Amino acid sequence: MKIAVLGTGSVGQFIASKLVKLGHDVMMGSRTENNPKAQAWLSTQGANASIGNFNNAASYAEVFFLCVKGEHTITALQTVDPVNLTGKVLIDVTNPIAPGSTEIFHLLPELTNQNSLSEELQKNFKDLKVVKSLNTVWGGLMAYPGQLNNGDHSVFMSSNWDDAKVIVNNLLIQFGWREENIIDLGDITTVRGTESYIHLWVKMRR
Amino acid sequence: MKIAVLGTGSVGQFIASKLVKLGHDVMMGSRTENNPKAQAWLSTQGANASIGNFNNAASYAEVFFLCVKGEHTITALQTVDPVNLTGKVLIDVTNPIAPGSTEIFHLLPELTNQNSLSEELQKNFKDLKVVKSLNTVWGGLMAYPGQLNNGDHSVFMSSNWDDAKVIVNNLLIQFGWREENIIDLGDITTVRGTESYIHLWVKMRR
Numbered sequence: 001m002k003i004a005v006l007g008t009g010s011v012g013q014f015i016a017s018k019l020v021k022l023g024h025d026v027m028m029g030s031r032t033e034n035n036p037k038a039q040a041w042l043s044t045q046g047a048n049a050s051i052g053n054f055n056n057a058a059s060y061a062e063v064f065f066l067c068v069k070g071e072h073t074i075t076a077l078q079t080v081d082p083v084n085l086t087g088k089v090l091i092d093v094t095n096p097i098a099p100g101s102t103e104i105f106h107l108l109p110e111l112t113n114q115n116s117l118s119e120e121l122q123k124n125f126k127d128l129k130v131v132k133s134l135n136t137v138w139g140g141l142m143a144y145p146g147q148l149n150n151g152d153h154s155v156f157m158s159s160n161w162d163d164a165k166v167i168v169n170n171l172l173i174q175f176g177w178r179e180e181n182i183i184d185l186g187d188i189t190t191v192r193g194t195e196s197y198i199h200l201w202v203k204m205r206r
Numbered sequence: 207m208k209i210a211v212l213g214t215g216s217v218g219q220f221i222a223s224k225l226v227k228l229g230h231d232v233m234m235g236s237r238t239e240n241n242p243k244a245q246a247w248l249s250t251q252g253a254n255a256s257i258g259n260f261n262n263a264a265s266y267a268e269v270f271f272l273c274v275k276g277e278h279t280i281t282a283l284q285t286v287d288p289v290n291l292t293g294k295v296l297i298d299v300t301n302p303i304a305p306g307s308t309e310i311f312h313l314l315p316e317l318t319n320q321n322s323l324s325e326e327l328q329k330n331f332k333d334l335k336v337v338k339s340l341n342t343v344w345g346g347l348m349a350y351p352g353q354l355n356n357g358d359h360s361v362f363m364s365s366n367w368d369d370a371k372v373i374v375n376n377l378l379i380q381f382g383w384r385e386e387n388i389i390d391l392g393d394i395t396t397v398r399g400t401e402s403y404i405h406l407w408v409k410m411r412r
Contacts, residue, residue, distance in 0.1 A: 109319055202399075
């Protein structure tokens with residue numbers, strides 16, 4: 001399957017590399033066409049990997065992972081021609097962490113409690129099939145769930161689009177998640193739960 | 207040990223009844239001295255149970271559980287003579303659920319993300335040793351953890367007071383929580399994690 005990964009940070013690299021390994025055709029997208037981190041990543045991959053800007057990547061793929069920082073999600077997608085978003089499946093793995101909040105971090109207030117980042121994405125890009133998943137674990141575990149408890153732990157999924165959930169479910173299983181551990185929480189408003197959860201799991205990681 | 211339970215709802219009743227069963231001397235406190243729910247509870251208990259208003263209960267006990275609705279926590283404690291709070295251990299099991307929010311509920315915005323209910327309690331009652339715990343499960347499971355997964359699941363604890371944590375840890379073990387599953391998250395700011403978590407766990411209960 002042609003899959004794009006928007007974002008060149010560690011989360012994007014874990015996911016893109018895993019997808020290549022699984023045999024998918026993968027384009028890593030970034031704001032600029034010749035992003036050094038994307039080029040470095042490309043040099044370690046085989047012939048089914050490529051790079052481009054966000055619009056190239058969205059145009060290339062049927063399904064794409066959104067792996068940019070939370071505060072950049074909407075502006076990243078605004079650089080894409082809307083025609084390249086229509087009907088596409090977006091797997092949003094981000095969290096709305098407020099920029100600059102580190103030690104005792106917090107989330108962007110306008111995207112918490114009575115709203116969430118994914119809801120805001122779905123409102124802004126109505127023809128995009130937004131599915132939230134994987135945002136409750138760190139990047140390495142997203143792509144390699146077997147690293148923890150022999151792979152026996154939960155991952156969540158939220159979306160208004162049932163057909164998109166089927167696609168994401170299949171990709172999660174390819175990543176190594178066990179079908180019985182993939183918890184469909186319901187529609188996109190349930191993302192409030194998995195995004196807020198970061199307040200708890202970052203404290204457990206210390 | 208003399209223990210008070212402030213609140214007469216289902217959470218308060220589960221905890222108070224369990225404490226009586228464990229052999230503690232228990233006073234159930236409510237806003238008024240002759241609360242009908244407290245009287246009904248008392249009629250099912252033995253000689254080591256009693257009832258009173260919040261101030262009676264706080265005066266009676268060294269340790270007390272706060273089991274009123276989130277929005278009433280501060281006003282409940284304001285009815286207590288400060289001398290009856292000084293040096294006492296308060297086990298706060300509440301969540302700051304906004305009044306009237308039901309189907310898609312939310313938390314009181316001023317007590318989330320960069321603040322929490324327990325932090326606000328600690329700020330308002332500086333001589334009280336606030337420990338947050340048990341707020342990540344429903345009342346029946348607080349008092350009877352063995353009902354789920356043979357008792358093998360986690361409970362959290364947050365406080366600025368190490369001596370109070372020792373007392374709470376012992377009570378949790380008496381309730382049936384396993385020592386290895388009691389996770390000390392750190393100081394009172396870590397309550398942001400366990401209070402926000404309600405957005406996720408209520409969705410999993412459906």
